[in-house]
Amino acid sequence: MEEIACSLCKCANLVSFREATQHLNLLTPFEIKRCKKCDFIFMSPRPDASERSALFSGSVPEALKPYSYEEANYGAVTKGRLDFFRKRARYLASHLGGESTHLRFLDIGASSGYMVQAALELGMKAEGVEPGMSGISAAQERGITLIQGTAELLPFADNYFDIVHSHHVFEHVADPMVSAKEAFRVLKPGGVILIEVPNQFDNIRFWRDKIFNRIHQRKRDIRSIHHLSFFSRKAMRDLMRKAGFKEIVVTTKYTIKPTGLRALAGYLTMIAGTLYLGGERVIVNAKK
Numbered sequence: 001m002e003e004i005a006c007s008l009c010k011c012a013n014l015v016s017f018r019e020a021t022q023h024l025n026l027l028t029p030f031e032i033k034r035c036k037k038c039d040f041i042f043m044s045p046r047p048d049a050s051e052r053s054a055l056f057s058g059s060v061p062e063a064l065k066p067y068s069y070e071e072a073n074y075g076a077v078t079k080g081r082l083d084f085f086r087k088r089a090r091y092l093a094s095h096l097g098g099e100s101t102h103l104r105f106l107d108i109g110a111s112s113g114y115m116v117q118a119a120l121e122l123g124m125k126a127e128g129v130e131p132g133m134s135g136i137s138a139a140q141e142r143g144i145t146l147i148q149g150t151a152e153l154l155p156f157a158d159n160y161f162d163i164v165h166s167h168h169v170f171e172h173v174a175d176p177m178v179s180a181k182e183a184f185r186v187l188k189p190g191g192v193i194l195i196e197v198p199n200q201f202d203n204i205r206f207w208r209d210k211i212f213n214r215i216h217q218r219k220r221d222i223r224s225i226h227h228l229s230f231f232s233r234k235a236m237r238d239l240m241r242k243a244g245f246k247e248i249v250v251t252t253k254y255t256i257k258p259t260g261l262r263a264l265a266g267y268l269t270m271i272a273g274t275l276y277l278g279g280e281r282v283i284v285n286a287k288k
Contacts, residue, residue, distance in 0.1 A: 001063065002048040006035035007177045007229065008238050017041060019210050020201045020230070025220040027066055032201070032230070038238060041201050041230040049174065055222070056132050067222050085118035085167075088194070092163050093122060095192045095285075100124050103162040108151050108183065109169030113139030116146065124163075129154060151179035156186045164193040170239075171197050171227045180243035187288045193245065195236070196283045199252070202232030204277045232277070236284045245286035252278035 005012040013036045020032035020041065029045045051061045093100040101123035107115040110128025112135045119126035128146040130136055136146045149155050151166070151173045164183045173179045183193055200206065209215045218224065231239070233250045240248045252274065 001029055001045040001051075003045045004042070006038060006040050007042065007175055008040045008235065008242065009035060009038040011035050011037040013037060014044065017201065019206075019215050022217055023201075023206075023215050024224045025217050026224060027220070030225060038235070039202075039232070040235045040238070041232070043225070043228050046228055047225060052174070055226075058134070064222075064225065067220060067225055081167075082114045082118065085115040086121065088165070089115070089118040089122050089124070092165065092192060092194060093124070096162055104160060104188075105163045106154075106156070106161045106165065106186065108154070108164065108166040108179070109172070110139070110146050111135045113142065113144035113146050115165060115167060116144055117142070119163075120144075127156075150174075152182060154182045154186050158185050159188045160186050162188055162191045164191070166193075166195045168196060168198065170195055171229050171231065174228065176229050176231075176239055177242065180239050180245075184244045184288060189288050191288050193240075193286050193288070194283065195240075196281060197231045197236065198227070199230075199232055199278055199280055199282045200227070201230050202235075202277055203252075203280050205280070207277060231282055233282055236282050240284055240286050245288060248284060248286040250282060250284045253281040253283060254279035255281060 006014070014033040015036055017032040017034045024032065026032070030043060031045065032041060033044050034041050047055070047064060051064060054061050055064070093103060096103060103124045105119040105124040105126040107119070107126070107128040110116055110130040113128055116126045116128040116139070128139070129149045129151070130146045131148065131150050133148065136148055139146045147155060151169065152175055164187050166183070170176050170179060187193060206215070233252060237248055237250050
């Protein structure tokens with residue numbers, strides 16, 4: 001395991017976030033902390049680099065055996081999002097005039113390559129970086145070539161891409177600030193970036209459940225420890241600003257829409273979340 005300081009401000013003055021640790025069903029020594037200086041939420045102690053590398057290769061280190069290994073099938077999930085990725089690729093191209101055939105596109109954390117596929121279908125010069133060989137192999141079977149690598153060390157020249165995209169990846173990376181600065185480095189001046197992440201613990205519904213002492217404790221498995229960072233709207237804005245981006249626009253989305261007898265209360269909660277804390281997903285658009 002490893003203990004870390006805050007990735008956003010480097011502060012080592014941390015406070016335990018007991019409810020988040022309880023929700024994820026973490027065993028000691030793993031714990032969720034909040035930075036007392038900037039409020040960023042992250043895991044510390046957490047699995048160290050060798051343990052994370054072993055998980056990517058499909059093996060389970062002894063220290064992680066209590067988290068019964070059930071690998072998240074990200075490839076299957078992203079396959080179901082192909083139409084969504086097509087719409088997003090068109091949306092991103094529209095920010096640069098709508099003519100996509102001359103645009104260079106990068107997907108960070110490409111999984112099995114469905115976002116890269118969507119960009120290629122629009123005629124973009126699209127590439128993807130993915131650390132896991134299972135995703136790379138799955139993409140290769142469909143004729144999509146991905147590069148094995150990490151968000152912290154992108155294998156591209158400075159000012160190379162017109163568009164950088166990352167979908168539910170930054171919560172997994174070892175160092176979000178280094179990753180954001182790498183994205184900034186490879187993006188051309190005037191280029192656009194879109195990052196989407198879950199907002200697990202600073203969303204309005206989690207805080208509602210915290211107030212009423214009804215926080216759900218999830219099953220203890222590999223998903224309990226696969227997120228290393230937990231972004232709020234504020235944290236994502238701070239990350240992008242410190243990485244050098246400008247024209248930063250942060251929006252929020254709700255994963256679950258209320259239904260049934262509690263629909264009215266649910267929608268009132270969503271309205272409150274739009275004004276304060278937000279929903280279960282955070283999306284940021286910015287430019288270099």
